Structures are given as C-alpha cells and as structure tokens.
Amino acid sequence: MTLHVRTNQPNLENFWMPFTANRQFKAAPRLLSGAKGMYYTDIDGNEVLDGTSGLWCVNAGHGRTQIVEAVARQLGELDFAPTFQMGHPIVFSFAEKLAAIAPGGKDGGLDRVFFTGSGSESVDTALKIAIAYQRAIGQGTRTRIIGREKGYHGVGFGGISVGGLVNNRRVFPQIPADHMRHTLDMERNAFSRGLPAHGIELAEDLERLVALHGAETIAAVIVEPMAGSAGVILPPKGYLERLRAIADKHGILLIFDEVITGFGRLGTPFATDYFGVTPDLVTTAKGLTNGAIPMGAVFASRKVHDGLMTGPESQIELFHGYTYSGHPVACAAGLATLGIYAEEGLLTRGAELANYWQEALHSLKGLPHVADIRNLGLVGAIELRSRDGAPGARAYDVFVECFRKGLLIRVTGDIIALSPPLIVEKHQIDTIVSVIADTLKTAA
Numbered sequence: 001m002t003l004h005v006r007t008n009q010p011n012l013e014n015f016w017m018p019f020t021a022n023r024q025f026k027a028a029p030r031l032l033s034g035a036k037g038m039y040y041t042d043i044d045g046n047e048v049l050d051g052t053s054g055l056w057c058v059n060a061g062h063g064r065t066q067i068v069e070a071v072a073r074q075l076g077e078l079d080f081a082p083t084f085q086m087g088h089p090i091v092f093s094f095a096e097k098l099a100a101i102a103p104g105g106k107d108g109g110l111d112r113v114f115f116t117g118s119g120s121e122s123v124d125t126a127l128k129i130a131i132a133y134q135r136a137i138g139q140g141t142r143t144r145i146i147g148r149e150k151g152y153h154g155v156g157f158g159g160i161s162v163g164g165l166v167n168n169r170r171v172f173p174q175i176p177a178d179h180m181r182h183t184l185d186m187e188r189n190a191f192s193r194g195l196p197a198h199g200i201e202l203a204e205d206l207e208r209l210v211a212l213h214g215a216e217t218i219a220a221v222i223v224e225p226m227a228g229s230a231g232v233i234l235p236p237k238g239y240l241e242r243l244r245a246i247a248d249k250h251g252i253l254l255i256f257d258e259v260i261t262g263f264g265r266l267g268t269p270f271a272t273d274y275f276g277v278t279p280d281l282v283t284t285a286k287g288l289t290n291g292a293i294p295m296g297a298v299f300a301s302r303k304v305h306d307g308l309m310t311g312p313e314s315q316i317e318l319f320h321g322y323t324y325s326g327h328p329v330a331c332a333a334g335l336a337t338l339g340i341y342a343e344e345g346l347l348t349r350g351a352e353l354a355n356y357w358q359e360a361l362h363s364l365k366g367l368p369h370v371a372d373i374r375n376l377g378l379v380g381a382i383e384l385r386s387r388d389g390a391p392g393a394r395a396y397d398v399f400v401e402c403f404r405k406g407l408l409i410r411v412t413g414d415i416i417a418l419s420p421p422l423i424v425e426k427h428q429i430d431t432i433v434s435v436i437a438d439t440l441k442t443a444a
C-alpha cells in the first residue's frame, strides 16, 4: 500500500476506521479539517459543500456559535455527573424541552424521554423497553421483535437483529427477530415524486408473521418511517397507517426509528408528524445535538412508561442505562440546538424547500446510469444501474469525483443519498444537482 504523504497529513496507521475500506482509504485519503455553515474545508484548504449533513446529523449547519458557547460554558460549570440514582438540572430541562416538541405533538403523548449516547444505543434501548413493558403488563412471552428487510437500526446486537442489511448481519449472532419485506419496488414505483403509490399491501407481512410466530411471542415491530441508510426507501401511501392498525390489533408495540428522520428532515419536526401515525416509541440521535456531541434519545408514550412504573417505589424499574445517559455537555449542545431550530424555523423549513428540491433532483432523470430517483422532505436518492460484476463501484467513483469537485455526497451500494443541512439555500441545491449531473455525464 502506498500512502500519499502530505506535509499537513497525520499518520493514518493507527485509527481503525468504521464502515470504511481502511486500506483503500489510507492509500488515497479524504481529510476534512474545518466546517462552517454549509461547507467543510479539507486539509488542503478546499471548500466542500456538505450534501449529507455530515452523516445525516448536522441539521442546523456547521460551527453554530450558540452550540459552541453552550458546550464551553457547560464544560466549565459541570463537565460530568452521573444519572444513576443522581441527577443534574440540565438533563431534566432538556427532557422537558424535548417533551414540548415530542413526536406526534401534545396528543401523541410521547413525552417520556430516555437518553442514550447514539442511535444504536437508542434502538437497543427501545427494544429492551418494549420487551420489559410487555413483561410488566403480564405478556412475558412477547420477546420477539419484527424488523424489515433493508432496515438499518445501528450496530448493536439488537439493532443488527432487527435490521435487514446482510453485510451487517452475516458474521454476528442475533436476538430473536423476523422481518417483513422491504418496500422498494422500482418496477412499479420508479421516479415517484414523494411517496410511492404502490405497496400498501406489504404491511400485511406483519399479519403473516403473526400467523407464523403467534402474536403472544411478539413484543414490537420496528421500522424506519423512511429508510435512510439502505438508500432512501419510502413507505408506500397508507403503509404506516396499516402497520399501526395491525400492531394495535395484536397488542404489538410500534417503534419508529427516527434517528435520521427526526428533527426536521422531512419538513416536520418528526416523521411521526409527517405521516400522522403515532408509534409507541421513537428512537432519535443525530440531529438531537446537531451532531456536535454524541447523544441519542428514546421518546416513550405514557402508556409504555407508566406500564413500567409499578412495584415498590424503592425498586429500579428498568435495569438499563449508560454512563453517558443525559451527559450534561450533550444536554447543553441539545438545548442550544433546539434553540436554533426554533429561532430559524428549521424543523419545518424542509417543507418550504421540498418542492424545489424534488424538481431539482428529478431533473437528473435521463442522465447516464440513472435507474430511479426518490425524494421526500429534504432527502433524496439517485439510484444508478450497477456496473456488470461490480456492484457499488460506479457510485463509489461518483462519490470520489464529486468530492474532488467540492461536493460531499453519500453512497450506499449504487445509490447516491442526499440530505443537506436544513439551512441549505436554493443556489446550493442547484450546485449539488449540477455537480452530480456533470459527474454522471462522464462516469464510466
């Protein structure tokens, strides 16, 4: 392996990079050293337009002064304090502020908040809460969780078990789970604008799995309301409503994994609000702190929360938690983030731009290799036809070339996924689309 050596480049040997082809990367690294607003700066001083909000998380844009100052202040005031049998004011204040904008609004009742350190931890927490809740209400045989093919729910053992991406699963043992079919149907739905028309019947897979396993063995069903990581897979019209109805009929809890869709991505505060379908648990992370400090949160309904608040008051109700659950510095980042979202109307700004975004993306139809274009809110995907015998290679080359041209996109397989910060301006949307168009025109 030949390492490119630049004078300002660190030694790349020791950091074992996550979800990365380490040897390929280290032979030709892409290193970012600064960020402000919509732009990164690479170590050579080039500007890179952020088409992906970092990793679906920097919803308010980079380098926000309010967050910087709140974090610095909090570090000086109270750097860390435990939340096991102890508390500190800021964690309660943050939970209260989150409750005020909880998924589903006031009527949704999802206003009990359990803090974690990441999306993966939020998912495993929600799965454990669901199983513990069922047991607490006398349904202790309900330990199986239903997920969905192509689902991504992080990398904990719970998350990979309910997830449906083979590379994340094949090497590792799993907890009891089964899977509904995914909802990607390019034959019937390619180039849909917004939600696809076909596929509501796929929700009946939950009925099938109930018939196969018995409802009394199933604690919960978890889905991303819009699947992000697998390449932006949208729910067909009416699908989530149907899933809610089937889950209710069988006493199965419904969990929405909103790690990506939470905090304004679809033009509403949460996907729960966008679809008007209220689950029992909602997992979040990423935009919760604008990506500045790692943190996740699970929103639980009062029904689920109160179902576990039983037994003697001296008893710990849920044997679960993390050292960093409700970390004061993360709470400070989160409170400042919510402040920015409110002041700048960012949780609904996506709705104002969604149409412009949609038309811009769909202008790529007809360019070489484009097999499908999907969009919702401020999310988009361009699915490319794969090169013969080399799945993923074409999109990877497009990714590298876009970066060279000053645009950060994300690719998964041969799908380009886009999710710019919610502060994006129309001219930046135009740039994103024109850089991708130019790249596709010359892509092999």
Ligand SMILES: Cc1ncc(COP(=O)(O)O)c(C=O)c1O
Pocket: 056, 118, 119, 120, 121, 123, 152, 153, 154, 155, 224, 228, 229, 257, 258, 259, 260, 285, 286
């Ligand atoms: C829907 C969903 N759930 C969970 C996760 C895992 O989050 P994290 O990487 O913070 O553990 C992700 C990350 O992309 C996600 O998209």
